[in-house]
Amino acid sequence: MRTADMQALGNVAAEGLTVLNNLIRGMHSGIAGRVFASIGPAAKPVETVHDAIAGTVYDLLGAAAHRLPPVLSSFAAAGLAFDDDAALDEHPRLAEFLAALDGIYGDELAERGSPLAPPMxxxxxxxxxxxxxxxxxxxxxxxxxxxxxxxxxxxxxxxxxxxxxxxxxxxxxxxxxxxxxxxxxxxxxxxxxxxxxxxxxxxxxxxxxxxxxxxxxxxxxxxxxxxxxxxxxxxxxxxxxxxxxxxxxxxxxxxxxxxxxxxxxxADLEKGVNVATWAMARLGETRSIAELLNLRSDGIKDLRFGALLDDDWAESDPDEFLRxxxxxxxxxxxxxxxxxxxxxxxxxxxxxxxxxxxxxxxxxxxxxxxxxxxxxxxxxxxxxxxxxxxxxxxxxxxxxxxxxxxx
Structure with a gap:
């Protein structure tokens, strides 16, 4: 495994933890907001304290999620001996893991020049x-x-x-x-x-x-x-x-x-996810879930109607409702x-x-x-x-x- 691959895995782990933190934070915020709104103005002081404490906790968790995995991967890469000639995607089991990761998130990895998203x-x-x-x-x-x-x-x-x-x-x-x-x-x-x-x-x-x-x-x-x-x-x-x-x-x-x-x-599955995210984006409690699902790759979204050409997706909202x-x-x-x-x-x-x-x-x-x-x-x-x-x-x-x- 190459050192660059190890560091790239750390970056992906950090990204995943950050997304997870944002998902939980969004759901928490949506649910709490509906509860406090149902109580009315009397709940405003408690809501202010709640939001301040929750915001601080999620900010700390977000900072840790963003920084800790890359630090650990860099430490591991520096302390372990890697064969720089053996790319991660040349190991059969790891290649299958990377293929799944690229299918879900490969457009973002490629845009960042990650070694986890190699060319054709x-x-x-x-x-x-x-x-x-x-x-x-x-x-x-x-x-x-x-x-x-x-x-x-x-x-x-x-x-x-x-x-x-x-x-x-x-x-x-x-x-x-x-x-x-x-x-x-x-x-x-x-x-x-x-x-x-x-x-x-x-x-x-x-x-x-x-x-x-x-x-x-x-x-x-x-x-x-x-x-x-x-x-x-x-x-x-x-x-x-x-x-x-x-x-x-x-x-x-x-x-x-x-x-x-x-x-x-x-593909019906992609059409179904498109409908589900469109609906969930309209509720505060589930909006963060919709945002998470909308992070799926361009390749997956192209399967909604079988988009083959640049003109099929250029200058359009990739998450528009079943168009x-x-x-x-x-x-x-x-x-x-x-x-x-x-x-x-x-x-x-x-x-x-x-x-x-x-x-x-x-x-x-x-x-x-x-x-x-x-x-x-x-x-x-x-x-x-x-x-x-x-x-x-x-x-x-x-x-x-x-x-x-x-x-």
């Missing part, structure tokens, strides 16, 4: 692959002219694609990428990115990453398949839009775009687009509950006001699976192989 990178065995000819050649010693790029979802890393499938008599424990390499000759390329950033920001970064990758890939690239899970599918569609505007070579080589459980029309500003984003003319939707319950109940995070109507892009132009024959809808089963399932792999064999 290719990864092999958890380690970043610099986009240089030598590094790429070493990371992919047997490159092919067909590449399958895997883009994970919110609060995840590329290791999510290694998820063990449900037990089955015919289960193959290998990942989709490994099987596509064996069966169809695709070289799997895994990506890691900060899911707390705007989807359009990550889309632009993916465009730049793929542009550079083709420049340094050891052999000419004939064909690209882009496969995204959940938010990853939206990031891919955003990258395709920006790459098409620039007439990128990787866009012209892209033949398939496959979205596994992606909320093209938005869909999203523009339709055309498909690439050279690629075939596919979706996989699933529900964890039978047909009618599953249409409402979806896979616990994304409903089939959103994953397939079929809404009352907006429609994503997936062809019905280009999709797959399953039942009895939850959102993360999409990362590794034999039925889905069979369809992936069919789609990637078709052209």
């Amino acid at each position: 990178t290719l990864r092999v065995s958890g380690r970043p692959v610099p986009l240089t000819p030598d590094a790429v050649r070493a990371a992919y010693p047997r490159p092919t002219d067909a590449i399958a790029v895997f883009v994970h979802g919110l609060c995840q890393t590329e290791s999510s694609w290694q998820r063990a499938p449900r037990p089955s008599a015919h289960t193959d424990d290998r990942s989709y990428g490994e099987r596509l390499h064996t069966d169809l000759g695709f070289t799997p390329v895994d990506l890691r990115y900060n899911t707390g950033l705007h989807i359009s920001t990550n889309g632009r970064q993916l465009d730049e990453t793929l542009t550079r990758l083709l420049e340094v890939w050891p052999v000419p690239v004939r064909r690209i398949a882009l496969i995204g899970h959940s938010m990853g599918g939206l990031v891919i569609r955003s990258a395709c839009h920006y790459g098409h505007e620039q007439n990128r070579r990787w866009v012209r080589a892209t033949r398939q775009v496959i979205c596994l459980g992606s909320p093209h029309l938005g 869909d500003r999203c523009r339709e984003v055309p498909f690439l003319p050279t690629a075939t687009y596919h979706f996989v939707a699933t529900s964890a319950a039978p047909r009618y109940l599953g249409a409402v509950l979806g896979d616990h995070l994304v409903r089939p109507s959103s994953a397939s892009g079929r809404g009352r006001r907006r429609n994503v132009p997936f062809r019905a024959e280009s999709g797959l809808t399953l039942t009895g699976l939850h959102h993360f089963d999409l990362l590794s399932h034999p039925d889905i792999y069979v369809r992936l192989r069919e789609w990637l064999t078709a052209t």
Whole structure:
């Protein structure tokens, strides 16, 4: 673990304690204010004393929360030996923790230049692959002219694609990428990115990453398949839009775009949080809870309606009440687009509950006001699976192989 990472963790801990202190303070203030208001003017002297004592206590707690964790982390960093070559995000367990942290708070960390919010990178065995000819050649010693790029979802890393499938008599424990390499000759390329950033920001970064990758890939690239899970599918569609505007070579080589459980029309959970915070902000007792929930990242808020472009969120209030500003984003003319939707319950109940995070109507892009132009024959809808089963399932792999064999 690097010294800079240790200090950054201390700063995050301080931020968390400060937010917690403000949350409790706000709730205390709201409840006390309503009680004193119900008593009337007779309670004013007691209210004045109460507010003075409570304010002093919370100020002291806030100062301690702000200063103590960074001091302790700096002391630990100075007193312990760290391997400066081993980044925090290269340790599997810690990488998963950081991915969750970035998904929730990664936009703020990136804005502050924190090492806990690293840029988008290719990864092999958890380690970043610099986009240089030598590094790429070493990371992919047997490159092919067909590449399958895997883009994970919110609060995840590329290791999510290694998820063990449900037990089955015919289960193959290998990942989709490994099987596509064996069966169809695709070289799997895994990506890691900060899911707390705007989807359009990550889309632009993916465009730049793929542009550079083709420049340094050891052999000419004939064909690209882009496969995204959940938010990853939206990031891919955003990258395709920006790459098409620039007439990128990787866009012209892209033949398939496959979205596994992606909320093209938005995610109900984020819509629900938006409604809840809007309501709680109107009560003094719960206003601080609304302020806390509104600290969730730009990436999460983009999932409310599936915002793919800068114009979908620029110059607007990110916490406005259920307003869909999203523009339709055309498909690439050279690629075939596919979706996989699933529900964890039978047909009618599953249409409402979806896979616990994304409903089939959103994953397939079929809404009352907006429609994503997936062809019905280009999709797959399953039942009895939850959102993360999409990362590794034999039925889905069979369809992936069919789609990637078709052209």
